[in-house]
Amino acid sequence: MKIAAAQIHPQFAQPDKNRNIIRRYCKRAAQQDVDLIVFPELCISGYNFSSKEQVDSFAEPVPEGPTTQLWIELAKEHNMIIVGGLAEQGRSEGIYNSAAIVGPDQFLGCYQKIHLFANEKDWFLPGSQPPHVWKLPSAAIGVLVCFDWAFPEASRILMLEGCEILCLPSNLVLPYAQRVMVARSIENRIFTVLANRIGTEPSTGCKPITFTGSSQITNPLGEILARGSRTRSGLVIAEIQPQKAQDKFLTGQNHIINDRRVELYQRLCNGDQR
Amino acid sequence: MKIAAAQIHPQFAQPDKNRNIIRRYCKRAAQQDVDLIVFPELCISGYNFSSKEQVDSFAEPVPEGPTTQLWIELAKEHNMIIVGGLAEQGRSEGIYNSAAIVGPDQFLGCYQKIHLFANEKDWFLPGSQPPHVWKLPSAAIGVLVCFDWAFPEASRILMLEGCEILCLPSNLVLPYAQRVMVARSIENRIFTVLANRIGTEPSTGCKPITFTGSSQITNPLGEILARGSRTRSGLVIAEIQPQKAQDKFLTGQNHIINDRRVELYQRLCNGDQR
Numbered sequence: 001m002k003i004a005a006a007q008i009h010p011q012f013a014q015p016d017k018n019r020n021i022i023r024r025y026c027k028r029a030a031q032q033d034v035d036l037i038v039f040p041e042l043c044i045s046g047y048n049f050s051s052k053e054q055v056d057s058f059a060e061p062v063p064e065g066p067t068t069q070l071w072i073e074l075a076k077e078h079n080m081i082i083v084g085g086l087a088e089q090g091r092s093e094g095i096y097n098s099a100a101i102v103g104p105d106q107f108l109g110c111y112q113k114i115h116l117f118a119n120e121k122d123w124f125l126p127g128s129q130p131p132h133v134w135k136l137p138s139a140a141i142g143v144l145v146c147f148d149w150a151f152p153e154a155s156r157i158l159m160l161e162g163c164e165i166l167c168l169p170s171n172l173v174l175p176y177a178q179r180v181m182v183a184r185s186i187e188n189r190i191f192t193v194l195a196n197r198i199g200t201e202p203s204t205g206c207k208p209i210t211f212t213g214s215s216q217i218t219n220p221l222g223e224i225l226a227r228g229s230r231t232r233s234g235l236v237i238a239e240i241q242p243q244k245a246q247d248k249f250l251t252g253q254n255h256i257i258n259d260r261r262v263e264l265y266q267r268l269c270n271g272d273q274r
Numbered sequence: 275m276k277i278a279a280a281q282i283h284p285q286f287a288q289p290d291k292n293r294n295i296i297r298r299y300c301k302r303a304a305q306q307d308v309d310l311i312v313f314p315e316l317c318i319s320g321y322n323f324s325s326k327e328q329v330d331s332f333a334e335p336v337p338e339g340p341t342t343q344l345w346i347e348l349a350k351e352h353n354m355i356i357v358g359g360l361a362e363q364g365r366s367e368g369i370y371n372s373a374a375i376v377g378p379d380q381f382l383g384c385y386q387k388i389h390l391f392a393n394e395k396d397w398f399l400p401g402s403q404p405p406h407v408w409k410l411p412s413a414a415i416g417v418l419v420c421f422d423w424a425f426p427e428a429s430r431i432l433m434l435e436g437c438e439i440l441c442l443p444s445n446l447v448l449p450y451a452q453r454v455m456v457a458r459s460i461e462n463r464i465f466t467v468l469a470n471r472i473g474t475e476p477s478t479g480c481k482p483i484t485f486t487g488s489s490q491i492t493n494p495l496g497e498i499l500a501r502g503s504r505t506r507s508g509l510v511i512a513e514i515q516p517q518k519a520q521d522k523f524l525t526g527q528n529h530i531i532n533d534r535r536v537e538l539y540q541r542l543c544n545g546d547q548r
Contacts, residue, residue: 114535118525130538150530152426152461153539160541174524176460176496183457186450187426222450250448251392256424261388262545264404265427267434269543271536 001138003036003165004029005195005215005236007228012046012201015058019044019070022084029235030078035138038195039084041146041171042097048201048209055123059089062100063107071102079104081136083143083195085169087124088112094125099143099169101134108134114154117147133161139242142190146170149177149184149194153268159188160257164245170196172212186222189256190245193217198233220245275412277310277439278303279469279489279510281502286320286475289332293318293344296358303509304352309412312469313358315420315443316371322475322483329397333363336374337381345376353378355410357417357469359443361398362386368399373417373443375408382408388428391421407435413516416464420444423451423458423468427542433462434531438519444470446486460496463530464519467491472507494519 006025010018022039029037041047044067045058062068071082081103088098088110096112097120112127113120131154133142142163148154149168158166166184170177177194185192196215202208215228217238225238248256280299284292296313303311315321318341319332336342345356355377362372362384370386371394386401387394405428407416416437422428423442432440440458444451451468459466470489476482489502491512499512522530 114538115533118527121527126535128538130541147528150461150524150528151534152430153534153542156426157539157541179453179496180457180460183454186454187424222453250424253392253395254421254424259389260425260427261400262543264388264402265431265543267404267431268427269536269539 001036001242002032002034002237002239003191003193003217004034004038005193005217005228006037006039007195007213007215007233007236008040008043008197009199009233010040010043010046010197012048013058015044019067022070023074025235026074026078026080026082030080032235032237034080034237036081036083036141036165038167038169038193039082040195040197041085041099041169042087043084043169043197044086046201047171049119049123052123055087056095059087059095061089062086062098062110065089068100068102068107071100072107075102075104081138081141083141083167083169085145090125095123096127097124097145099145101141101143103136111143111145113145113148115148115151131158133158133163135162140164142166144168146172149180152187155184155188159190163190164242165191165193168192168194170194172196173209175212178214178216181216182218182222182224185218185220189220189248189250191217191219191240191242196228198231275310275516276306276308276511276513277465277467277491278308278312279467279491279502280311280313281469281487281489281507281510282314282317282471283473283507284314284317284320284471286322287332289318293341296344297348299509300348300352300354300356304354306509306511308354308511310355310357310415310439312441312443312467313356314469314471315359315373315445316361317358317443317471318360320475321445323393323397326397329361330369333361333369335363336360336372336384339363342374342376342381345374346381349376349378355415357415357441357443359419364399369397370401371398371419373419375415375417377410385417385419387419387422389421389425405432407432407437409436414438416440418442420446423454429458429462433464437464438516439465439467442466442468444468446470447483449486452488452490455490456492456496456498459492459494463494463522463524465491465493465514465516470502472505
């Protein structure tokens with residue numbers, strides 16, 4: 001199975017242009033026989049919003065909106081799985097920082113980011129559902145979004161639910177996630193695809209933000225199979241056998257799920273945060 | 275505060291010799307004004323046992339046994355905190371892979387490793403208590419032992435209990451822990467001291483094992499402040515301000531404890547492992 005992070009440079013507030021970039025990247029990926037492609041967080045709108053109204057104006061219902069419809073079309077045309085981030089107009093009035101997942105035959109679902117970063121707290125509602133794994137014929141795929149990297153709980157839940165490939169659409173500005181995702185791969189014995197964007201976004205009334213690129217695909221041993229540049233766009237591709245993530249024996253006597261001491265972990269799940 | 279990992283080369287089955295090494299390292303550390311020194315896992319007996327009887331023969335009660343008594347003496351003499359690993363003769367009949375913590379004025383306690391590695395399952399009982407934090411005037415100190423690195427739950431519990439410095443006495447043979455401990459520092463915003471041993475241990479009836487050295491001290495930003503050689507013994511020292519680990523704001527709007535979504539983490543704590 002060939003998997004890819006599409007390290008693109010979305011243009012702020014230009015959804016049509018960004019959907020064209022997506023179209024082009026899917027075509028290029030298909031030419032290289034990619035089976036799963038992951039686009040960055042909020043890759044339709046850009047990131048550095050200056051008001052909630054601005055965010056709202058780019059939100060789309062999923063799957064009815066134009067972006068998910070495009071992904072459905074492209075997934076079918078190229079026989080691939082597509083994961084990508086967008087501002088989602090929820091069923092009621094909230095807007096979510098979401099990632100849609102679309103298979104070759106159908107729309108599969110949507111993950112609403114549960115750990116919001118910085119200003120996102122002003123723009124988005126946090127998701128109310130735990131991370132989810134979609135079990136496809138080719139692989140079991142889990143989805144988180146960007147800042148979820150910081151919470152080992154999120155990827156751990158995906159692993160326990162059978163995730164083989166963790167997809168992380170991102171708009172990273174801090175220097176941590178690339179190293180931490182290597183640990184997420186090792187500790188959960190899963191593949192991780194970090195799809196980050198590049199570019200700088202100045203925006204009225206906001207400080208410019210520079211995104212760090214360096215998308216990466218890591219195997220369950222923590223080996224980085226492919227890595228993107230810090231500053232240039234491009235496809236980051238690796239060939240993998242997803243079922244290798246099913247081997248949870250770190251040694252002949254250590255199965256990382258069975259070795260968990262759940263009865264001693266209750267502190268993680270009780271309401272008292274401190 | 276100066277903290278140190280004592281990257282030593284314990285001699286297999288020679289407890290007196292190893293206690294002399296410890297004595298020497300504490301003296302050297304004191305000459306450099308070290309306030310906290312961490313020795314490797316099982317640093318009195320060595321690691322590559324060939325029978326349970328052999329392990330049992332090196333087990334000592336804590337704090338009554340000669341090693342903890344030595345640590346109490348050295349901690350007092352040098353006005354330091356000492357953390358170190360040893361085979362503990364439990365109150366009943368079991369033997370634990372433990373780490374003792376001793377302050378300048380008194381014995382503080384003992385952590386019994388909860389995630390046993392490979393053959394250790396034949397030699398030791400797993401601990402039955404969650405990881406613990408000792409709150410001293412100079413710092414809040416949490417203790418894990420070696421393979422506990424693989425379980426993000428263990429360090430997370432320490433963070434939630436207020437840990438500022440995570441001490442990890444180790445006998446590492448796999449190539450993962452050094453990278454993962456950087457992630458443990460970042461995700462929990464704590465200092466981590468990985469104290470690993472060096473050397474190769476052939477042993478009757480067992481394959482020789484080579485330990486990987488590379489002890490390291492990492493700050494809450496994931497910066498490696500000091501690192502040991504892969505093959506040479508030595509003190510790995512860094513000067514830190516432990517209270518920096520109290521700052522849980524990753525950004526002005528992101529407090530890594532308050533941002534946890536405990537209500538969505540229940541999967542981590544229920545009995546069904548898969």
